[in-house]
Amino acid sequence: MMIAVVPVREGVLPAGTDDTIAECDGRVLLVGSGVDQVDLTGRARAVDLMEVGTVEVGRWARQLAPILGAIDHVVLPHCPDGRDLAPALALQLDRPLYSGATAVSPSSVLLARSGGRELHGVRPFGPFVATLQPGIRGAESFDGEPEVRTVRADTDTASGHHAVTVELLPPDVRTMDLSEADRIVGGGAGLDSEARFTQLARFAEDVGATMGATRVITDRSWVHHDKQIGTTGVVVDPTLYLSFGISGAVQHTAGLGNPDHIVSVNTDPHCPMMQMSDLAIVSDANATLDELARLIADRDTAATETHA
Numbered sequence: 340m341m342i343a344v345v346p347v348r349e350g351v352l353p354a355g356t357d358d359t360i361a362e363c364d365g366r367v368l369l370v371g372s373g374v375d376q377v378d379l380t381g382r383a384r385a386v387d388l389m390e391v392g393t394v395e396v397g398r399w400a401r402q403l404a405p406i407l408g409a410i411d412h413v414v415l416p417h418c419p420d421g422r423d424l425a426p427a428l429a430l431q432l433d434r435p436l437y438s439g440a441t442a443v444s445p446s447s448v449l450l451a452r453s454g455g456r457e458l459h460g461v462r463p464f465g466p467f468v469a470t471l472q473p474g475i476r477g478a479e480s481f482d483g484e485p486e487v488r489t490v491r492a493d494t495d496t497a498s499g500h501h502a503v504t505v506e507l508l509p510p511d512v513r514t515m516d517l518s519e520a521d522r523i524v525g526g527g528a529g530l531d532s533e534a535r536f537t538q539l540a541r542f543a544e545d546v547g548a549t550m551g552a553t554r555v556i557t558d559r560s561w562v563h564h565d566k567q568i569g570t571t572g573v574v575v576d577p578t579l580y581l582s583f584g585i586s587g588a589v590q591h592t593a594g595l596g597n598p599d600h601i602v603s604v605n606t607d608p609h610c611p612m613m614q615m616s617d618l619a620i621v622s623d624a625n626a627t628l629d630e631l632a633r634l635i636a637d638r639d640t641a642a643t644e645t646h647a
């Protein structure tokens with residue numbers, strides 16, 4: 340039997356929750372703060388709720404271990420909290436950890452390695468902990484209300500050394516996980532140099548977005564692979580996607596999720612990316628970025644003069 344273990348912060352679920360629950364056939368344990376605020380109707384069959392307060396992965400792992408000891412296969416979403424909790428849990432349970440899987444079953448785990456270019460198949464010999472990459476598997480719907488149980492966290496196991504949360508900072512759009520970004524600015528081969536991606540990242544920051552790129556760009560090492568959007572990169576699901584010089588190959592768009600709005604700049608009005616855009620701007624993406632940088636600089640200068 341497999342169970343999804345999903346870390347919750349103040350009632351908010353992380354990216355990859357639905358994939359992980361679906362992979363575990365609808366069985367999930369929600370652990371964290373505000374777990375009783377989460378409604379998984381139609382998204383799970385059986386839900387265990389374990390209220391354990393703010394994120395302290397060492398303490399959480401010790402509190403979870405007695406409950407999960409009887410369940411052989413534990414799967415967490417490969418989100419930031421899942422990636423922190425999974426190794427602590429594997430250590431407590433004395434099990435192997437399979438991190439960054441694209442598919443998990445009791446008898447087989449597929450792991451994406453070498454920046455997504457290789458898939459490694461593993462045949463586990465016994466119990467394990469795994470993390471599942473968000474967005475690849477997709478969600479499943481389950482009929483009716485899920486069966487909900489409250490699980491009491493043992494406070495005796497909570498003592499000991501562990502990292503504690505000192506302060507919670509809002510995500511920094513420059514460094515945040517692409518899979519969690521609400522606004523993304525993507526760049527492709529229509530941008531003419533590595534320096535353009537520094538300019539693109541600055542523009543992204545100016546509009547409160549995170550920068551992503553196509554595989555052509557990450558293969559040139561102009562941008563690190565963890566910024567590659569697509570089937571062999573990061574699967575994203577922003578509400579707004581702004582694309583600059585991207586053709587919209589299926590391997591890219593299949594990893595785009597379902598944005599509410601897509602705006603594209605491209606010299607080819609007929610390419611797939613332009614066809615799927617709400618606003619398709621036929622223009623040189625490099626010149627457009629220069630112009631946007633100039634407009635933002637003018638705006639900032641005007642704002643400084645107003646405050647002076």
Ligand SMILES: Cc1cc2nc3c(=O)[nH]c(=O)nc-3n(C[C@H](O)[C@H](O)[C@H](O)COP(=O)(O)OP(=O)(O)OC[C@H]3O[C@@H](n4cnc5c(N)ncnc54)[C@H](O)[C@@H]3O)c2cc1C
Nearest residue numbers: 527528529553554569570571584585586588590591606624
């Ligand atoms: C197994 C496999 C896995 C893959 N996985 C991924 C993946 O995860 N992610 C991914 O992105 N790709 C992936 N690819 C690659 C994918 O097939 C495409 O090659 C890639 O997405 C194309 O990137 P691009 O749009 O930047 O480049 P191109 O397809 O070369 O498109 C460049 C675009 O820029 C436009 N353009 C050119 N000059 C300008 C200009 N001056 N101003 C504005 N527009 C301009 C062109 O009209 C064109 O539309 C994968 C391929 C394979 C075979």
